[in-house]
Amino acid sequence: MAKHWFEERDPFSPIQYRYAGARPLYSARSELQEIQVLESDFFGRMLVLDGVVQLTERDEFLYHEMLVHVPMHSHVAPKSVLIVGGGDGGALREVLKHESVERVTLVEMDREVIEVAKKFFPDMAAGFASPLVTVRHGDGAAFLDDEGRQFDIILVDSTDPVGPSTSLSTPEFFRSASEALNDGGVFAMQTESLHFHADYVDRVQRALKAAFGAVDLYGAPIATYAGNWWTFALASHAPIGREPVREPAPGLRIYCRELHRSAFVPSKALTCFTSLGSGPYRRG
Amino acid sequence: MAKHWFEERDPFSPIQYRYAGARPLYSARSELQEIQVLESDFFGRMLVLDGVVQLTERDEFLYHEMLVHVPMHSHVAPKSVLIVGGGDGGALREVLKHESVERVTLVEMDREVIEVAKKFFPDMAAGFASPLVTVRHGDGAAFLDDEGRQFDIILVDSTDPVGPSTSLSTPEFFRSASEALNDGGVFAMQTESLHFHADYVDRVQRALKAAFGAVDLYGAPIATYAGNWWTFALASHAPIGREPVREPAPGLRIYCRELHRSAFVPSKALTCFTSLGSGPYRRG
Numbered sequence: 001m002a003k004h005w006f007e008e009r010d011p012f013s014p015i016q017y018r019y020a021g022a023r024p025l026y027s028a029r030s031e032l033q034e035i036q037v038l039e040s041d042f043f044g045r046m047l048v049l050d051g052v053v054q055l056t057e058r059d060e061f062l063y064h065e066m067l068v069h070v071p072m073h074s075h076v077a078p079k080s081v082l083i084v085g086g087g088d089g090g091a092l093r094e095v096l097k098h099e100s101v102e103r104v105t106l107v108e109m110d111r112e113v114i115e116v117a118k119k120f121f122p123d124m125a126a127g128f129a130s131p132l133v134t135v136r137h138g139d140g141a142a143f144l145d146d147e148g149r150q151f152d153i154i155l156v157d158s159t160d161p162v163g164p165s166t167s168l169s170t171p172e173f174f175r176s177a178s179e180a181l182n183d184g185g186v187f188a189m190q191t192e193s194l195h196f197h198a199d200y201v202d203r204v205q206r207a208l209k210a211a212f213g214a215v216d217l218y219g220a221p222i223a224t225y226a227g228n229w230w231t232f233a234l235a236s237h238a239p240i241g242r243e244p245v246r247e248p249a250p251g252l253r254i255y256c257r258e259l260h261r262s263a264f265v266p267s268k269a270l271t272c273f274t275s276l277g278s279g280p281y282r283r284g
Numbered sequence: 285m286a287k288h289w290f291e292e293r294d295p296f297s298p299i300q301y302r303y304a305g306a307r308p309l310y311s312a313r314s315e316l317q318e319i320q321v322l323e324s325d326f327f328g329r330m331l332v333l334d335g336v337v338q339l340t341e342r343d344e345f346l347y348h349e350m351l352v353h354v355p356m357h358s359h360v361a362p363k364s365v366l367i368v369g370g371g372d373g374g375a376l377r378e379v380l381k382h383e384s385v386e387r388v389t390l391v392e393m394d395r396e397v398i399e400v401a402k403k404f405f406p407d408m409a410a411g412f413a414s415p416l417v418t419v420r421h422g423d424g425a426a427f428l429d430d431e432g433r434q435f436d437i438i439l440v441d442s443t444d445p446v447g448p449s450t451s452l453s454t455p456e457f458f459r460s461a462s463e464a465l466n467d468g469g470v471f472a473m474q475t476e477s478l479h480f481h482a483d484y485v486d487r488v489q490r491a492l493k494a495a496f497g498a499v500d501l502y503g504a505p506i507a508t509y510a511g512n513w514w515t516f517a518l519a520s521h522a523p524i525g526r527e528p529v530r531e532p533a534p535g536l537r538i539y540c541r542e543l544h545r546s547a548f549v550p551s552k553a554l555t556c557f558t559s560l561g562s563g564p565y566r567r568g
Contacts, residue, residue: 007302014326015507018291018300042298044565058565059479195343195507221505221513223299223479228512229505254556262546272538281328281342 006038009051012160013196013226017053022046026120030112032164037120043224045120047088049113049159053224060090060124061253063190066220067232068094069255070263071153071188073244074234078152079103082180084140084168086157087113089125095155096127097249105151107136107143109164141167144176152182156189161200169204174211178237187212187235193227194219194265198273201231205270208235216242217270218263231265290322293335296444297480297510301337306330310404314396316448321404327508329404331372333397333443337508344374344408345537347474350504351516352378353539354547355437355472357528358518362436363387366464368424368452370441371397373409379439380411381533389435391420391427393448425451428460436466440473445484453488458495462521471496471519477511478503478549482557485515489554492519500526501554502547515549 006022019040026037036048044057055063068091072078077100083091087108095104104127108114114135117125127133136143140156154177158165167173168189177187191197191204201217209215212235222230234240244260290306303324310321320332328341339347352375356362361384367375371392379388388411392398398419401409411417420427424440438461442449451457452473461471475481475488485501493499496519506514518524528544 014304014324016302016304018302020298020300040298041564044567056565057567058560193507195505219505221479221503223477223511223513227507229507254553256550256552258550259553262548262550264542264546266540266542266546268540269538269543276342280325281340283328283341 006040006046006048008053008226010226011162012192015226017224017226019043019046019053026116028112030110032110035112035116037116047116047121050163052160054159055088055090056224057121059222059224062220063222063225063230064090064094065252065255066218066263067091067155067157067188067190069249069252070218070232070260071155071186071234072098073246073248073260074186074240075152075184076245080149080151080182081105081153082107082151082155084143084154084156084158085109085165086155088117088121089114089127091155091157092127092133093124095153096130096132097251099249101132104130104133105136106133107138107140109137109139111137139167141170141173141176144173144180149180150182151180152185154181154185154187158190160192169207171207171211174207174235178211178235181212181237183237185236186240189233191231191233193225194229194231194269194273196227197278198270198276199278202270202274204233208233211235213237214239216240217265219265220263290324290330290332292337292510294510295446296476299510301508301510303327303330303337310400312396314394316394319396319400321400331400331405334447336444338443339372339374340508341405343506343508346504347506347514348374348378349536349539350502350547351375351439351441351472351474353533353536354502354516354544355439355470355518356382357530357532357544358470358524359436359468360529364433364435364466365389365437365439366391366435368427368438368440368442369393369449370439372401372405373398373411375439375441376411376417377408379437380414380416381535383533385416388414388417389420390417391422391424393421393423395421423451425454425457425460428457428464433464434466435464436469438465438469438471442474444476453491455491455495458491458519462495462519465496465521467521469520470524473517475515475517477509478513478515478553478557480511481562482554482560483562486554486558488517492517495519497521498523500524501549503549504547
């Protein structure tokens with residue numbers, strides 16, 4: 001049996017995950033949160049914030065490719081991109097695979113996360129060295145209020161909607177994001193698990209529809225996020241199709257035309273989970 | 285905090301699941317395995333075999349609808365159906381929703397599982413009372429060797445491929461199943477997690493291709509199975525499409541035409557996970 005176990009403490013989940021053979025490499029408390037880096041045989045290095053696994057070396061490609069490439073391939077030629085959160089650099093790495101991109105602004109609340117990513121996940125964080133990239137430290141919601149600049153793509157790559165990230169799922173934030181989105185632009189954000197947080201998924205869908213005009217829902221099965229039918233909201237000023245509008249960017253490990261198409265959650269599935277809710281099970 | 289925790293013991297998984305608030309209702313040892321029934325606030329009743337969660341009242345519909353309705357809707361009018369395993373009755377309940385079905389044979393190794401299902405999961409196990417159903421106790425592989433009868437649909441709804449279920453993923457079993465399948469028939473089986481067991485998924489795909497002639501792979505994100513991008517192999521004597529060939533059966537909670545289509549795993553995704561393998565992570 002493995003000697004070291006890492007026990008996740010996920011306040012949002014009825015299942016807690018225990019990781020076999022996860023050895024601690026780093027632990028510190030920033031102004032905002034507890035930051036840990038672990039290393040396990042199966043998953044490689046793992047980034048943990050406030051006790052919850054954010055990513056592992058083995059499988060972060062799936063989350064980051066799906067968060068980034070579905071919206072990016074829904075736009076003919078995205079030039080200016082805003083990433084809210086994403087201090088680990090994974091989303092940034094994927095954005096930079098698109099040749100049309102001219103500038104990326106990344107607004108991360110916790111500068112310590114970026115430093116830890118550069119040190120322990122240097123390949124993932126390589127994009128911070130790009131001359132196209134500007135990093136701002138602070139709250140994404142406050143940034144959008146102050147900033148007149150317009151974006152073709154806005155990505156919200158946040159932790160769970162508690163604590164530091166609470167401001168990123170309010171109607172006010174969505175309105176600011178809608179105003180900062182260019183015509184033809186696409187907004188995407190992670191919106192938790194369909195299995196465990198269907199009420200939240202549904203609430204964000206409605207709030208985005210009100211703020212942007214059009215919304216859709218897609219997902220990916222992420223093994224290291226409890227509830228695992230992980231969802232992403234896609235919002236825009238006018239309805240966008242469920243097909244990529246151009247050839248895939250180079251260097252992608254799993255994203256492809258077929259996966260883009262098949263990632264969208266059928267409306268019957270959303271209705272089914274919304275009717276189950278996020279509370280205790282009630283025998284029908 | 286919840287007082288009762290159920291800690292899964294899954295020999296196949298690098299993540300062990302802990303279920304909050306899972307109270308024991310029943311525990312016994314059959315000739316073949318340990319059988320437990322628990323009840324949790326979030327998941328309702330849970331069936332556990334040899335320490336591994338097999339199903340929960342809350343989410344079993346997703347696994348059973350996907351195991352059954354993708355192959356069933358790939359056949360114009362399935363009349364005779366064989367279920368190997370499936371002693372909980374969930375797959376049987378779904379099969380009986382198809383009006384074309386005239387007879388179902390269910391071969392379960394462990395008769396205690398059926399008795400426990402009837403007692404603790406009566407709605408799920410209601411199909412055992414149907415006059416169309418014949419239950420046989422024994423090994424599915426031995427049953428197929430002895431039996432000349434032909435089936436339109438063969439479903440393998442087994443526990444993990446260790447212990448009692450080992451005989452259900454051998455080339456010999458697949459050859460027997462292929463011989464017992466009618467022309468135009470469809471075989472489906474659960475083949476574990478793409479994230480954690482890609483080597484196994486790939487091995488079964490190859491073995492089924494050799495035995496049947498045509499094979500495909502689809503999946504569903506099951507929150508209560510570690511690794512959760514759960515896969516199902518679909519095999520047949522000639523290639524079948526990725527579209528349902530008729531309207532959905534009545535009374536389905538999540539299965540629909542869109543979900544059928546989008547469940548298929550893109551070949552790029554299988555290649556990606558197969559190249560990662562099922563062993564320790566190696567930095568590229």
